[in-house]
Every structure is written in C-alpha cells, then in structure tokens.
Amino acid sequence: MSLNEAKDLIEAARRARENAFAPYSNFRVGAAVETIDGRVFAGCNVENATYGLTVCAERVAIWKAISEGARGFRRLVVIADTEELTPPCGPCRQIIWEFCGDIEIIMTNLGGKVETVRAGDLLPRAFDRRFLTI
Numbered sequence: 107m108s109l110n111e112a113k114d115l116i117e118a119a120r121r122a123r124e125n126a127f128a129p130y131s132n133f134r135v136g137a138a139v140e141t142i143d144g145r146v147f148a149g150c151n152v153e154n155a156t157y158g159l160t161v162c163a164e165r166v167a168i169w170k171a172i173s174e175g176a177r178g179f180r181r182l183v184v185i186a187d188t189e190e191l192t193p194p195c196g197p198c199r200q201i202i203w204e205f206c207g208d209i210e211i212i213m214t215n216l217g218g219k220v221e222t223v224r225a226g227d228l229l230p231r232a233f234d235r236r237f238l239t240i
C-alpha cells in the first residue's frame with residue numbers, strides 16, 4: 107500500500123465525516139472502506155439521544171457496503187480530528203474482523219498525519235465463525 111494510492115479513500119472518509127451526526131459528543135468521525143475490486147463505501151458516525159444507539163462511522167461504512175452486496179475488502183480509513191490518531195472502538199473491531207478479516211486500517215486526522223495498523227493486531231485472538239462448529 108502506498109499512502110498516495112490511498113488518497114482517494116482518505117478523501118472519501120474526510121467528506122463523509124462532514125455529514126457526521128454528532129450533536130451529543132461533538133466528535134465527528136468519517137470512515138471509508140475499499141473493496142478488492144475498487145469500490146468505495148463511506149460513512150460517518152450517527153448518534154442518538156438514546157446514546158447507546160449511536161453507530162460509529164466504521165460500521166456505517168461497512169454496513170453500507172454489505173447492504174449493497176459488496177464482499178471482500180482491501181483497506182479501511184478512519185478519520186477524526188485528533189492528534190493521537192483515532193482507532194476503531196472495540197465493537198467496530200469485531201465487525202471489521204467479521205467482514206474484512208485482517209484488513210489494513212489507515213488512521214488519519216485533518217492535519218494529514220497517517221498511521222496504518224492491521225485489524226488482527228487490534229483484535230488478537232478474535233472470536234469468529236471458526237468457533238461456530240454448527
């Protein structure tokens with residue numbers, strides 16, 4: 107992966123972040139996932155007055171992709187306005203593992219700082235379908 111190649115994906119996440127519905131936390135997040143065949147699906151966090159119903163940007167992006175029939179992902183971008191780059195939360199790590207496996211996760215901020223990490227490093231020894239021997 108070259109960061110240059112990821113420019114469009116980062117831009118998609120940055121644009122999605124502008125749609126964040128975050129009146130409660132004021133913490134705006136964007137995400138974008140790229141399929142193996144090059145399609146991009148982006149999402150933002152969507153909060154709710156019942157706080158626990160809030161959905162993160164990463165899950166919105168992935169569920170948009172899945173609901174459009176996309177399968178097989180290459181990389182995922184998450185963008186927020188933090189100096190220490192914002193990683194996916196615990197529930198999102200599980201969802202990323204379910205649909206994307208050991209994908210490359212690109213974390214970035216509005217200033218252009220970028221770090222990459224693999225999903226498997228964020229969620230070691232994950233529970234997944236391999237354990238469901240039904």
Ligand SMILES: O=c1ccn([C@H]2C[C@H](O)[C@@H](CO)O2)c(=O)[nH]1
Nearest residue numbers: 131133135151162163193194195
């Ligand atoms: O990786 C993250 C971390 C947090 N949030 C959202 C959830 C909530 O709306 C707000 C504060 O946690 O940020 C995301 O969308 N993605």
Ligand SMILES: [Zn+2]
Nearest residue numbers: 162194195198
């Ligand atoms: Zn999350």
